[in-house]
Amino acid sequence: MDLCLLIHSPSPTPSNHVPVITSQPPLVDIVLPSELGPTVILPGLSPPANSSPPLSALFITQPEQPARPLMTIPPIPSSLNSVATLSSTRVFVDTGGATSFAGRHPLKDVQEPRFRVRGSKTDAAKLHEAVKVAERAEKASNLRDGVDAIVKSQDSEIKELSERLCVTEKTIRNLVNGETHYKKRCEPNTFNALVHMASNEMNSDLGPGDRHTLKDIQETVRHGMDNDAFSKSHISEAMQMLKDSREVRTMGSRSSNTTAYADARAMAASITDKIMNLGMRTGVTGIALFAKGHIHDDFADTIVQFNDSATFFLDVFNMEAVDVCSKFQQWVCNQKQNFKVPDNLQTAQNECATLIKRGLCMITNIPNLGMNYLNYRTSIVQKHHVQLLGWPAGIPFVNPHQLTTTTTARELQKALTVSTCKWVDIEGGQSTGKKRKQRSDKGKKRKHTMATNDKEDQEDEEDEDDNQENERPGPTKKHKSAASTKRSTAAGNKSKAAGTSRKSKVTPSAAKKASRILGTLPPAAPKSNEFIDTEEESDG
Known part of the structure; x- marks a missing residue:
């Protein structure tokens, strides 16, 4: 054999014996007897001088092979129990390093790996466990007999009640056995939070096998709650600690590539079953693409489909589903994954x-x-x-x-x-502009001069009408008179504006005189491109 199984008994191992394990996988399966001695003889190696091979050891001769690299394990101290000590003192080492998911995201919480501790048991312990197994089997048998007796008596009582009340037996059975099997998720409560906190405090310094049981911790917490030994701040701290612990167990990073791959494979299989079952129940068709998030991950790209729905990519996009999954994997690896960072x-x-x-x-x-x-x-x-x-x-x-x-x-x-x-x-009418600034004299009484200005404007208009009647233009000067009328009107309007602006200095008589003089002046030349016919052109 190239790889041997090391089995040690509780007796101390000679300090001068160093077990050797080759790095090649085993070529044949060998079943060793259970009653082996403290020493295991490897093929091709001579046993120590001070020890003799046990009678129950199994020797297998193999043809000579070229020497291969060997991995040497340091000698085990004689004061330690071999199997139990090795299992309890094993320390987790992440072989993934910076290429693992946890190494690439150091800010995320990491789930602690769990190890199964198995120690060697004595004959007395094995006998005790066998007795306990027999007791449990007898208890289960008695429980089944008792339940059968209850069911038989229940059937007779249900039948009697059905005949007396004229109700079907099915209705009565539904009422008697009306217990739902659906349970909501256990939300954090005070008792669970205190038990979680007490478990961390009581078992933090203890090793595997020496830790307090859950029943003992629960009894301690109940005794403290009965005596009001926990303050409100302590309870709130325990609640927050329990929530954080559950969040880490739900969304914490896997500590190595092996555990991450196992988690991803199990979850992909679960989602596959859900998609398939949903399609069989309701006819809903779905497709899911799973791709690894980093090139160093061990997860293989997976396509989950129902009712051959992956042909959608070929019919619509003219691409195979495998090519789409490959492009999706490339896109995911090139994207920057934004995970939850510390909340501050x-x-x-x-x-x-x-x-x-x-x-x-x-x-x-x-x-x-x-x-x-x-x-x-x-x-x-x-x-x-x-x-x-x-x-x-x-x-x-x-x-x-x-x-x-x-x-x-x-x-x-x-x-x-x-x-x-x-x-x-928002619509155009809903958007309001900037509010106008209020008047500086808001709320104060202001002077009103509108009446005087109206009288002046009326007198100016009467003077302009008199001037227009005195001129009486001939029929050959229609355009000229029209231009003069426009000019006079513009001049009148200008005089109105001037009179209004100078209402505090100009008197009404002066404004009237100025408007009369302006009306007697000759009209100005028109500024438009309009041609004016003269008397000579009209005669010709």
Whole structure:
């Protein structure tokens, strides 16, 4: 044999004997008897001088083979029990290193690996266990007999009650056996939290085999609860510790590539069964692609399909499902995986700012559009016709990086994550502009001069009408008179504006005289490109 099984008895091992194990896999299967001595003879090696081979040892001769590299195990101290000591003192070593999932994400919590401790048992311990097994078997037999007797008596009572009340036996059985088998998940409660905390405190310094049992820990916690030995702060700390422990067991990183591969394979198989069963029950067709997240992972790409749904890629995209899965695996390996980082103020602020900006860019369809918190109404609402609704009431509308407490940052982060605070489009009538500034003399009594100005304007209009009647233009000067009329009207309007602006200095008589003089002046040349017919052109 190239690989031998080391079996040690409780008796001490000679210190000068060093067992040797080759690195090659075994070539044949060998069954060794259970009553072996403390020494195992390897093929091709001579036994120690001070020891003789036991009678029950099994020797197998094999042809001579070329020498191969050997891996040497250091000698075991004589004061230690071989199998039990090796199992209890084994220390976990992650062979994956930086290529494992936990090594690539050092900020994530890691699940502690669990080892099964198996120690050698004496003959008395084996006999005691055999007696306990026989007792359990007898107890189970008595339990079955008792349950059968109860069922028989129950059947007769159900039949009698059915005949007396004229009710079917099925209805009575449903009422008697009406117990659901569906149980909700055990939510964290005070008792479980205290038991978890007490277990960590009582068994932290004890090794495997010496730790307190769950029943003893529960009795200790019940005694403390009856005597009110736990304060509110202690209970809240225990609740938080239990929640953190459950979160680590649910989402903690696997410590090595082997455990990560086993977890991924088991979960993929579970999802495969669920998709297949769902399709058989309801006809819902689904397809799932599983790809490893890193090139050093051991997981193999997997395609889960129902009712040959993988042909969808070939019929629609003209690509084989295997090629799609391969491209998906390449895309996943090139992506940066963002996992949950330690929850603190800075991370909450960064996530809030990212969610706000991402939602603004998506709703406006403008990439890299920055959020303006100071001029939010003008730069965002009025310009892009969008609005951020659902901002928590107790949080000021400022840049998330200006929030100073973790509680407010987490509250805003939760509102943005569950979409209670989100961006929405608004119509044109809903967006209000900037409010006009109020008058400086609001609430004060002001002077009214509108009556005087109206009288002056009326007198100016009467003078203009008199001037137009005195001129009486001929039929050949229609355009000229029209231009003069427009000019006089414009001059009159100008005089009105001048009179209105100088209402505090110019008297009504002076304004009337100025308007009369302006009416007697010759009309100005027209500024338009219109041609004016003269008398000579009309005669010709």
